[in-house]
Amino acid sequence: MLAPEFLHYCAVGITVALGSIGTGIGQGIGAFSAINALSRQKSGRDNIFRAMVIGLAFVESGIILALVISLIMLFGGGIKITMPIAIAEIGIALAIGVAATAISIGSSFAVKSACTSMSVQPFFSQKILTLMLLSQSIIEAPVVFAFIISLIIRTNFSPTLTIFEGVKLLAAGLCITLGCLGPCIGQGIFANSSCRAAGLNKNAYNKIFTFSIINQAVIETPLIFCLLISVFIIFLPVPILNPFTSTINFLVAGITIGMGALGTSTSAGLVASKSCYQIALEPENYSILFRTTILAQAFIESNAIYALLIAIFLAIR
């Protein structure tokens, strides 16, 4: 009934189709806010236009990687498509498609608030552009990780792949799929407020810059855990005795860490964004705000670490 060829061509389509949803929305948000900013402040026209072009190029990079993966799946050739390979390809498609959607919506918020800030402070736009580029390049990380995982999954394809190994590779894809959602939402919220805060108080720019570097690394932490579990799942062998249970274990481990990353990253981003506005309003209280934020994020992310612990135990069982 479900032919492997059907799943294979579905995967090729889904990769680009899922990615294009978010890229369309993201570029719309970016361009809309750029035009809004242009109408508000005509003297900063060149700077705002440049920020929009560079920002939209960054938003688009997710779908370009998805296109590359899709073309590799379509014309990569040399492999006879069996059912396990088709199942694993669905995992690849979900991972790269969802990651592309999530990063493009997340990084469009950086463009949005950077354009607004430039319209408020046109003579400060060079530094706001630097902050926007930094935020966007860190938001790109999920799709790069998804790309790496997809390539590794593809190198594991062989004609002798059993159905259990196919499901195992699907689990590795699902792990990244779920795991990239939370960091992207959190990073998007934080990038929005950090670029806006640089526009509110340009004297606090240096503090906001260091604050955003450290916080973006902390928000991204659950994603690195997801990558870890995903690589574990790919390279741990399925035991010959009792393959069914261990395959289920791999699936559950992937879903566990993915779900664990979802809420924690989002709320770490929320905490950081509130704190960033406050730094812009009162830069003299920087040290106490910074310490409180790091402590709060440590408490929030310990939940992701419990998920990591359980996922490791499930994977190596």
Place this chain on the structure above:
Amino acid sequence: MKIEIFSEKVVKPFEFLGLKSEFLGVHIETLAFTWLAMILLFSAVLIMKYFLKKKLNPVALIFEQAVNFLDNLCKESFASHFKYEYFSFVSTIFFFTLSCCIVGLLPFVEEATKDLNTTFALGSMSFLYVQYQKIRNHGFLEFFKEFTQPFFVLLPLNVVGELAKVASMSLRLFGNILGGAIIFLILRNFLSVYKFHFIIFCSVVLVTYFIVNKFIDLKKYKILNFLYKMLLILTFAVAGIQMFFGIFEGFIQSFVLTMLTITYLSVALGQESDSDHKHVDHDTKLDAKELVKG
């Protein structure tokens, strides 16, 4: 493509005595890398000692800035409770973790913090130090009373909550560093398949860039200049990824570990209340001076 993740070489030194327990095994590679990190740290100290004797030189300034940064961080956090023994403990944790992470940049060497045992030792050390300071400053009775806050029934919950701090601190460091190491391993394995192609490509790009740059003014031909810059970026990207995950990630994670240690310690020592007012007064005085000047 094969990637070795669980390739820890375990040596059992007491095997001839008949003790074959897993607990007595020694991860020989991690031990060697930790010693290497310690040698690096110690040589840095010796270099610093040599340069600090000379007056006004940039190397001493870098070291002074690093120490000053941690000193200010501790003074702000502990406020009235500040002692130099806390500062020395905190800075030891910071510099040791940082050197353990950075040691992975050397050839044939991997990060010592990639092993769960190292990070667990660091986490439990900071946890035990905090407990010790709590007992020393408040006494045994206060220490046990804190576990029975708000009700006596919550005693097991409080104990588990304290122990979870160790797990979260050590696993955060372990996960991040291992993730970075795995990304670089994947990249290296991917490159090793096309190793010769890559080396030839890199050398051709570099040689032609310098030759072309000598005979033609590249700034006139914008497209050619752009193309060469892109190729140069590609050749240096591999080194850049290792730099990112080696230095940046290592620095951030060791800083987070240090911040958490400072915060737990300052909470354990008691809340600062009068110090914040002092801080505000100081700032307003500065403002007044600037106003007078203006």
